[in-house]
Amino acid sequence: MTHIKELLSPYMDKELPAEQMRQVEGHLPLCRDCSRHYQELKAASKLIQSLPEAALPAQFTRQLQNPIEKYVGQSGWNWNPFAPIRMVSVAACGLAAWAVVLLMAPSPENSLPPSKNTLVVIQGLSENAVSGTVSSQRIAAPKASAPAAAQTFAESGLRLRETGVPMPKFLARAREGIGAGTASRAQAREDAAETAAPPPAAPPQTFSAEAAFNKSKLASSQAKAEAKTAFAPPPSVQSARPKDQPIEWRHIFGGFPEPAQFVVRDSKKWQDLWTKMGNEKAPDIDFSSTMAVVVFMGEKNSGGYTTEILDAKAEGDRLIVRYRENTPAPGLFVVMALTQPYHIKLFPRSDKTVAFEKVK
Amino acid sequence: MSNFISEEDLIEQYSGRVYNLSLKLVGNPTAAEDLAQESLIKALKALGDFRGDSQVGTWLYRITLNTWKNRLRYEKSRADSKTLSLDASPAGASGPDGDRSRSLEIPAEEPPPGKAIESEQTAVWVNKALQELDPESRAIVILRENEAKSYREIADALDIPEGTVKSRLARAREELRVKLLPLIRQEQ
Secondary structure, three states, X not given: OOOHHHHHHHHHOOOOOHHHHHHHHHHHHHOHHHHHHHHHHXXXXXXXXXXXXXXXXXXXXXXXXXXXXXXXXXXOOOOOOOOOOOOEEEOOOHHHHHHHHHHHOOOHHHOOOOOOOEEEXXXXXXHHHEEEEEOOOOOOOOOOOOOOOOOOHHHHXXXXXXXXXXXXXXXXXXXXXXXXXXXXXXXXXXXXXXXOOOXXXXXXXXXXXXXXXXXXXXXXXXXXXXXXXXXXXOHHHOOOOOOOOOOEXXXXXXXXXXXXXXXXXXXXXXHHHHHHOXXXXXXXXXXXXXXXXXXXXXXXXXXXXXXXXXXXXXXXXEEEEEEEEEOOOOOOOOOOOOEOOEEEEEEEOOOOEEEEEEEO | OOOOOOHHHHHHHHHHHHHHHHHHHHOOHHHHHHHHHHHHHHHHHHHHHOOOXXXXXXXXXXXXXXXXXXXXXXXXXXXXXXXXXXXXXXOOOOOOXXXXXXXXXXXXXXXXXXXXXXXHXXXXXXXXXXXXXXXXXXXXHHHHHHOOOOHXXXXXXXXXXXXXXXXXXXXXXXXXXXXXXXHHHHHO
């Protein structure tokens, strides 16, 4: 038989079935012990209810809108298990090793906005990839391991983690963005030659961790192509290409703060777009034969987000543009900076109405 | 952009409530600020997906509670022995023979008998008692006593069965009754 005392709590909340409500109600006047117990429960309840409401701390809202203000320079926030880290010494994964080097390389145009040049470490690596020891002396020589299957940065599970620790000088010397093997070094030289124009100082930043990581993929033409476009010079210095080859611009910084998907078919709108993104001159596009499809993911409060235009297919009297938005997997660490991912891609001109379809 | 509430309105109307919930959950203003901001940022990010199938407040509380639970889980996995585990079941029927003496701890200093308690001191006392509850029970008590949520709503917010809400709440209230007895008897 249930003791009345056990029913007093739900009785207080009127969350007992009618029969039991009546049972307790009938019992209380007859039992001093239970009755006192009930009064004490109610009193305790009132005490909890009487906890005062606190005012929002000063700066709360401002910090909400500018989270980077709060977190830059702090290596300890958000469960960084490696804080205060100088460098992750990478043992097994050559891929990760040079990626760590790359990301730690400072350069004015590559700085992660809006923070200073601080160490960014990769987290979310598998057990074999990270030795777990903290060493400020050296980066382990990258081993020539079998390249991982080509995948985007977002899918790789690797993430950037800004530590807030200033860049050690010897790492500054390592800034070349060259991969582990000679193949990727050659690739990088090729790309460097191709994109020889100096990047401009103006935002949006040319730094793309994604591009940097993707450059590491060996022997994958898709990866190579991605690397090429990702390392393409900023929009205002785009080199001319054959008309039938799609040109694209894809970064995690510099997009519009609001999500948007649209098509541009004339020079004025095209220039407007580039101006809004912080550039002086838009690339020269022949809109009689080309149009630009634009997807902005909107402002995100951390890295790990990317967007990707997949393809454009005619269906009846419409052109369906499929695109994807990638989000960071839960529980992984991402760079604590505001990002504005976007993808702009040129397609052969079509005057059909364009409909955008987001796919998983 | 959500049809149901704008980002500005969300921040303006709910920051205070999220902060207060956080404060009661974690017990100190610094941690509460962190938790509240993280939760609000998550909510702002997810605002586009909010379909209005629950009240905005409930939705926000769920985000706050999940964020809090994730933090606790992380702290637990770092083998912090002082952190209470979210999954640890509290003592059996509360009472002197409960096997978790920690949860039956009565604050060391009793309020001086016969003297009026300043409301601030009461708040400190009560908050301490609340913080001594295991995390899930604490969340249930807060949602019930401070947010006036029904058992069903509490079950939804915490993603636990309603029966669990009922029994945990009863147990937690008994613990609080014991801890707050000096205050209670004084006021009677």
